[in-house]
Amino acid sequence: RIQILFEDLGEMAVSPVVISYQDIISNKDLFDQIKAAFGRGGLGLVAIKDLPDFQQERVAALRAVHKFASLPEDVRERYSHKESNYSFGWSHGKERMRSGIPDIAKGSFYANPLYDVCTTDENLKTAYPEIYSDNIWPRDVVPELEPSCKAMTNIQLDVGFKMCQLFDHYLFEVTAGKHKKNSILKMMKRGYTYKARLLHYYPLAPTASGQEDGLCGWHLDHGGITILACPMYLDHEGHEIQAPADCGLHIKHPCSGNIVKVVTPPDQLIVQLGESLQFLSGGYLRATAHCVKSSRTPRITRETLALFMDWNPEEPFVLPDYSLPFDEVITTPHLPLGVPDLGSRVKSSTSYRDFAVKTFRSYYSGS
Secondary structure (H helix, E strand, O other): OOEEEEOOOOEEEEOOOEEEHHHHHOOOOOHHHHHHHHOOOOOOEEEEEOOOOOHHHHHHHHHHHHHHHOOOHHHHHHHEOHHHOOOOEEEEOOOEOHHHOEOOOEEEEEEOOOOOOOOOOHHHHHHOHHHHOOOOOOOOOOOOHHHHHHHHHHHHHHHHHHHHHHHHHHHHHHOOOOOOOOHHHHHHHOOOOOEEEEEEEOOOOOOOOOOOOOHHHOEOOOOOEEEEEOOEEEOOOOOEEOOOOOOEEEEEOOOOOOEEEEOOOOOOEEEEEOHHHHHHOOOOOOOOOEEEEOOOOOOOEEEEEEEEEOOOOOOEOOOOOOOOOHHHHHOOOOOOOOOOOHHHHHOOOOEHHHHHHHHHHHHHOOO
């Protein structure tokens, strides 16, 4: 059922399509669930339930990012990396969302969850620092951040690969066998530049307006899929509290354009589709615009961990033979003001790396 939460903004709370992890590993036919979640009119995400318990790993990682984000600014900035457009290590106030306005609502800590050094080719690091830079772990100030992040992302990786198998099955069926079986999974496994993003959402200033209240963060993930851990909310003393009603993950519904809030329990993971998989699936799988709205409750923070899984940077970035018409593939219904359109970054992108770099620079221009 849909419940109206905030009538002034037209927001609604919805429960997403939910898939049991046990159904995935038992190879149950989940075509209808994938279509409902990722087909035209879907929210572009699904919740995964019945997972092996991962709360110890989740809590450890989210506590670690809260600890790091609470350090003095000069300490945090020692772990930032301007050369990569702040795509490794710490980033706060560098990302630009709506109409070029810096996103100061959150701080992020980025790392490659697979390799601390993904290449020794210094030419690649210099030419494409957003993709190939080395990890920057705060081992001297928050040593637990690195192992807790890696432990949680291992769980998310497992879910991500299993979702790719479901996408392959769906595309094979919906294209009457034109999609090659296991091709999405194989392509994803060729990737080695995945990105983990630990997020800390700061308390809002008392004077923050409704629009500044997280809604400046509208965007689409550009990679293949994103696996999200349920957020943790903490008070000013670091005690965990229930999620406030006025915050969380919000989606622009692709049919109505209404803002809907996605609600899931802590023992589930959310899998969200990225723009590049929308493109590489020929438009049969759809991504949606989303943002995270901060709570207006004073002195409350939000902690979470997103894992972005994508492709080998040199993967050819071309539409499949069975693709829907180009204009249909690149169109995002109800795209919020200031969000770069997919078509402007797809054009002249011959590899996934081309597309990714254009996306990084569209969000960090002027930083």
